[in-house]
Amino acid sequence: MPAHAPSPARITDTDLAFQRCINPSCAATLPVDRAVFSCPDCGDLLDVVYDWDRLPVPSRLADFEAKWSRRLDPLCFSGVWRFYDLLPFAPKDRIVTIGEGQTLLRPSDLAARYVGVDDGNLLLQYEGMNPSGSFKDNGMTAAFSHARMVGARRVACASTGNTSASLAVFCSATDFGFKAIIFIGSGKIAYGKLSQALDHGALTIQIVGDFDDALMRVREVSDRLGIYLMNSVNPFRLEGQKSIMFRVLEAMAWEVPDWIVVPGGNLGNSSAFGKAFQELKYLGLIDRIPRLAVINAAGAQTLDQLVGTHRMAWNSGLPDESISKAYYDRLDLEHIRASTIASAIEINRPVNLKKCLRALDVCDGVVRQVSDQEIMDAKARVGAGGLGCEPASAASVAGAKRLREEGIIAPGDRVVCILTGHQLKDPNATVAYHSSDREEFDRVLGSRGVKRAGFANRPVVVPNELDAIIRTIGLYSDPSA
Ligand code: F0G
Numbered sequence: 123m124p125a126h127a128p129s130p131a132r133i134t135d136t137d138l139a140f141q142r143c144i145n146p147s148c149a150a151t152l153p154v155d156r157a158v159f160s161c162p163d164c165g166d167l168l169d170v171v172y173d174w175d176r177l178p179v180p181s182r183l184a185d186f187e188a189k190w191s192r193r194l195d196p197l198c199f200s201g202v203w204r205f206y207d208l209l210p211f212a213p214k215d216r217i218v219t220i221g222e223g224q225t226l227l228r229p230s231d232l233a234a235r236y237v238g239v240d241d242g243n244l245l246l247q248y249e250g251m252n253p254s255g256s257f258k259d260n261g262m263t264a265a266f267s268h269a270r271m272v273g274a275r276r277v278a279c280a281s282t283g284n285t286s287a288s289l290a291v292f293c294s295a296t297d298f299g300f301k302a303i304i305f306i307g308s309g310k311i312a313y314g315k316l317s318q319a320l321d322h323g324a325l326t327i328q329i330v331g332d333f334d335d336a337l338m339r340v341r342e343v344s345d346r347l348g349i350y351l352m353n354s355v356n357p358f359r360l361e362g363q364k365s366i367m368f369r370v371l372e373a374m375a376w377e378v379p380d381w382i383v384v385p386g387g388n389l390g391n392s393s394a395f396g397k398a399f400q401e402l403k404y405l406g407l408i409d410r411i412p413r414l415a416v417i418n419a420a421g422a423q424t425l426d427q428l429v430g431t432h433r434m435a436w437n438s439g440l441p442d443e444s445i446s447k448a449y450y451d452r453l454d455l456e457h458i459r460a461s462t463i464a465s466a467i468e469i470n471r472p473v474n475l476k477k478c479l480r481a482l483d484v485c486d487g488v489v490r491q492v493s494d495q496e497i498m499d500a501k502a503r504v505g506a507g508g509l510g511c512e513p514a515s516a517a518s519v520a521g522a523k524r525l526r527e528e529g530i531i532a533p534g535d536r537v538v539c540i541l542t543g544h545q546l547k548d549p550n551a552t553v554a555y556h557s558s559d560r561e562e563f564d565r566v567l568g569s570r571g572v573k574r575a576g577f578a579n580r581p582v583v584v585p586n587e588l589d590a591i592i593r594t595i596g597l598y599s600d601p602s603a
Contacts (some may be wrong), residue, residue, distance in 0.1 A: 138177055139211040141168045141357060144476060146439035154211050157272045159355050167477055168357045169397070170211050174405060179207050183376045183407050186368070201225060202263050202365040208401065209264065209361040218266035220295045222259035223365055225251045227373035227538070232507035233519055236500065238526040243536050244519075245379070247370050248509045250544030253295070254318060257366060257391065257542045258288035264362030265352050266292050266300070274350035278303040278343065280336035281353075282387065282466045283315025284543055289352050290322035303349065305329060305336040312465055312512070312548035332459055334471045337388075354390025355473045363394035364401075370538055371408070378410050380535040383525075385517040385542055386416040386425050386489070387467035389478035396481020412538075414485035415531075416478065417521030419462035419514070421570075423491040424449065424470050425478065430490075436483035441476060463494040463551055463570045466514035466543060488530060494570040496520040498555050502577035505552070510545025518542075556580060 133140045133151045141152040143161035150163040154170065161168055180186065186205060189198040197203040197214060201223020206214070226248045234244035249257035262285075269277055277293065277300050279285045286304035293302040302324035306316070310332055319326050329336055337353060344351040354360060371378065384391050392414060399411045418426045427449060428434040434445040452458075453470055460470040472478065481487060492500075494513075500523065501516035518539035525531040545552065554566035558580040567575075584594045 138173050140171055142171045143167075144169050144439065144480070154268075155272055157268070157274065157350055159351050159357070167355065167474065169477075170209075170357045170361050172210065174401075177207070177210060179405055179407075183368075183371060183402075186372065196221070200263065201369055202260050202362050205365050205368045208368060208398075209364060211358065211361060212264075212267040212271055216267055216271045217263075218270055218292065218296055218298065219263050220253050220259070220292060222252050222263050223369065225249050225366075225369060226509075227370055228509060230504070230507035230509070233503055233539070236503040237519060237523045237531075237537070239522075239531065239533050239535060239537055243534065244522070245374075245536070245538045246504065246509055247366065247538055247540045249366065249540060249542050250509070250511060250515075252288075254284070254288040254291040255314075255544035255547055256284040256288065257363065257540070258284045259291070260365055261354065261359035261362040261390065261394075262288045262292050262352065265356050265359040266296070268356075268358035269300070269350045270298055272350070275299055276301045276303060276347070276349045277352050278305070278340050278349045279352040280305040280333060280340040281311070281315075282333050282468055283311040284466055284547065285353065286311075286324065286326075287315045287318035287322075290319045290324035293324065294322040301325070303327065305340045307332040307336050310465060310468065312550065314544075314547040314549060333469050334460070337471075337473065353473065354388050354393075360390055360394040360397065360474075360477075363391055364398035366391070366540065367395050367398040374536075378408055379412050379538045381415060381522070381531060381537040382412050382485070382540070383415040383417060383518040383522045383537060384540045385464070385467050385514045385521075386418050386478070387422070387469045387472065387514065389416070389425065389472040389474035391540065391542070392416045392481050392487075393474045393477030396477070396484045396487075400484045411485055414481060414487035415521055415525055416482070416487060416489045417517040418489065418491040419464040419467050419497060419517055420491045420493045421462035422460035422464075422468050422470055424472060425475070426489045426491040428475070429479070429482065434479065436476075436479040439480070441479050446475060461570075462497075463567060463572065464497050464512075464514035464517055465548070466512060467517065488525065490521050490524050492517055492520040492524060494567070495572045495574070496524070498551070498567065498572050498575070499577055501552070502555060502575070502579075504541065505545060506577065506579070509541060510552075511541040512543040512545060512547040513551050515541040515543050558583070
């Protein structure tokens with residue numbers, strides 16, 4: 123046991139929710155009112171676990187819809203806490219909500235044709251509609267509720283941008299005295315996200331290094347100073363992120379899709395989704411689990427390498443960790459750093475690796491990597507189809523296309539791609555793709571190996587003269603088309 127870790131308190135017979143180490147040969151338990159974020163016995167990841175047999179869970183998922191009629195109650199208004207009964211770790215009077223989770227599931231036939239599935243079968247779960255513009259708010263509301271339960275004041279995270287933006291919003295939008303401290307790597311964060319952290323008043327600590335370095339540091343610092351850690355190694359955050367799947371099912375009238383496709387970075391979402399479906403199945407609320415596809419960017423492809431090439435698997439909770447260790451040793455030896463235009467998922471050491479392996483096991487999952495070229499092309503198609511997203515989010519659509527081309531996804535499959543973050547998070551990448559200025563394109567995208575902008579919508583340069591403008595409009599836009 124590490125010197126700083128207090129010994130675990132006893133779980134009592136009355137605890138309806140508790141924490142448990144995911145390693146079955148350890149399985150240490152902790153009460154929910156502890157904030158340690160790794161097993162005090164063996165250092166592994168912790169889960170939030172419920173005694174479902176003694177909890178009041180509705181017998182049908184459709185019962186959750188009744189909450190819509192009580193939208194003036196913040197716990198019914200929130201798209202996370204509407205499903206309180208499926209994540210009941212916090213007393214209701216401790217919950218911290220800013221109205222997160224008012225998101226949309228929408229079909230996009232433009233994206234369907236791009237991916238190669240039938241019209242109506244490609245659905246985009248648009249998490250960019252959250253208050254801070256990304257899916258992170260689903261997890262933050264849960265982690266902040268836990269932080270309030272344990273009386274925390276200072277809260278910290280390392281971030282590629284969205285976690286820090288969400289953390290900063292929750293601190294500034296609530297009145298519980300939370301102070302935001304965020305760690306970011308140098309030059310590694312898209313301006314839309316950095317601007318949020320600064321605007322919302324977070325103490326922003328920029329270190330020389332990347333996300334993997336920043337995460338290591340924030341874990342050390344939080345441990346040393348007793349600061350509450352808000353990264354997805356925090357199991358309470360993942361409880362909130364389960365609700366993304368609840369809302370997907372709700373929007374599909376409680377039908378289970380064939381595929382959930384999600385970008386993979388630190389692997390919190392994929393882990394949370396697997397847990398959500400495992401629990402729904404256990405509770406008899408669904409009869410079938412969708413398949414899960416986790417998509418890495420090619421410049422940050424740890425999961426794809428470990429699962430696809432080195433055959434690392436959940437193995438009933440005892441994955442062969444010599445495989446990941448050897449992989450990380452090689453990254454160190456060869457000084458390999460994550461590098462992708464999808465800066466949100468520019469991560470080489472995903473903390474939730476083991477939980478993601480479990481999710482892949484539960485959901486008969488697959489992993490793929492897609493290039494920055496595929497990501498930017500998919501992003502342009504998503505944008506043209508109506509709901510814009512940031513590069514990392516488009517990895518899901520690029521990954522679905524890849525899986526369709528391989529015949530793993532069938533044209534008649536119903537596929538839900540998670541659009542994790544809003545288009546305006548990273549306007550530089552979007553403008554560079556559509557730009558007619560080759561220098562701009564090369565500076566932002568060429569350096570990432572993006573060679574073409576096949577779906578660019580280039581601005582048209584026209585002299586400031588009425589006739590020229592009218593002629594151009596005639597050339598480019600045919601009202602009868
Ligand atoms: N998409 C976006 C837009 C993200 O911001 C992130 C993660 C992911 C996907 C990956 O999700 O970690 O659950 O696999 N962003 C973190 C951050 C790392 O710091 O904002 P994951």
